[in-house]
Structure formats: C-alpha cells, structure tokens
Amino acid sequence: MDQEVGFRLRMVRLRRQLSQRALAKQAGVAHATISLIESGRTSPSVSALKRILAGIPMTLAEFFSDELPPVESNVFYRASELTEISGGDGISYRQIGSARAGHVLQILYERYEAGADTGLVMLRHEGEEGGIILSGQLEVTVGESTRVLSVGDAYYFNSRQPHRFRNVGAEVCTLVSSGSPPSF
Structure with a gap:
C-alpha cells in the first residue's frame, strides 16, 4: 500500500508539473515528507495525505480513483x-x-x-x-x-x-x- 500511495502521489505531482519542493511548499509540509512518501518509505496518515493533496488541489476520492499510467517499456529515447x-x-x-x-x-x-x-x-x-x-x-x-x-x-x-x-x-x-x- 505504501508503494501505491507513493507512486500515485508522484504521478499526480508530475502530471501537474510540480517539483517535490513546490508541492511541499504549497501543502505546508517538509520536502522530505513528500520524498519519503513517494519512495514508499513512509505511509502518510489520512489527514497528512489530505493536507498534501490540498496543495495540488485534489480530493482523496480523486486521488484514489485517478487512473495510473501503464508502465513504460521504452529503452531508447530521442x-x-x-x-x-x-x-x-x-x-x-x-x-x-x-x-x-x-x-x-x-x-x-x-x-x-x-x-x-x-x-x-x-x-x-x-x-x-x-x-x-x-x-x-x-x-x-x-x-x-x-x-x-x-x-x-x-x-x-x-x-x-x-x-x-x-x-x-x-x-x-x-x-x-x-x-x-x-x-x-
């Protein structure tokens, strides 16, 4: 579950073209918090996740119903x-x-x-x-x-x-x- 929440947060953040620091600032949390969640090393409480998502802005329902992109298989990039x-x-x-x-x-x-x-x-x-x-x-x-x-x-x-x-x-x-x- 920690990995899924972290992966979802990273996808949502990147879609909004936010850096970890920008999201942390908008949400009023430490940059390290975003990094730890995205890497799956910590699981946020519901209230902490709601606070972070308010910085996007996005509700918990939108966050968990958001479609995850397929895993890419590219090897080469132009x-x-x-x-x-x-x-x-x-x-x-x-x-x-x-x-x-x-x-x-x-x-x-x-x-x-x-x-x-x-x-x-x-x-x-x-x-x-x-x-x-x-x-x-x-x-x-x-x-x-x-x-x-x-x-x-x-x-x-x-x-x-x-x-x-x-x-x-x-x-x-x-x-x-x-x-x-x-x-x-």
Missing part, C-alpha cells in the same frame, strides 16, 4: 522525448524516461544558464548522486567543500550532505547526472 521536470531560474532538468514504480535510478540532462544557482539554501535528501560536466563550468559545493568543475570533470557524493550547484562561468553549463533513489 532528445525530444526527455521529460522536463523542472524549469525556471535558468536551470533545466530533463529526465530520461518518466517516473514509474520500481525506478531506483534517475538520470538527468541538466542545463545551467550563466549565473544560474540552485539557491543559497543547500539541498539535502536521501540517496547518492553523481554527474559529469559536458560543457561550461559548474561550482559544486558538498558540505564544507567547494570545487569548480569543467568539461570532463565529475562529482559523486552522498545526497544527505548539504549541497549546491552554481554556474560560475560565462557560458551555459550542461551535464548528465544520476541519482538513486530519484529525488524529483
């Missing part, structure tokens, strides 16, 4: 088939494939415009993530360590450590990253 899961503020995250039950790895094609920044508040979530820079430069801060990475450089860390990404170069920075479990 650039035009990547799913934009976040945007704005000069940052684009395009996901390979769509969210579905059983995904334990998320792969993103990321694009940071010059000066784009994930924000002063450091990110933190369960799992691990890594990436490799394809073009431009990206300043990566993990905990107390900061390094500017260039083409061919890479990073890999435990995502529970506070982290932040910022394009410090004058040109667009692109990279491919992966995270497990998916955090968007």
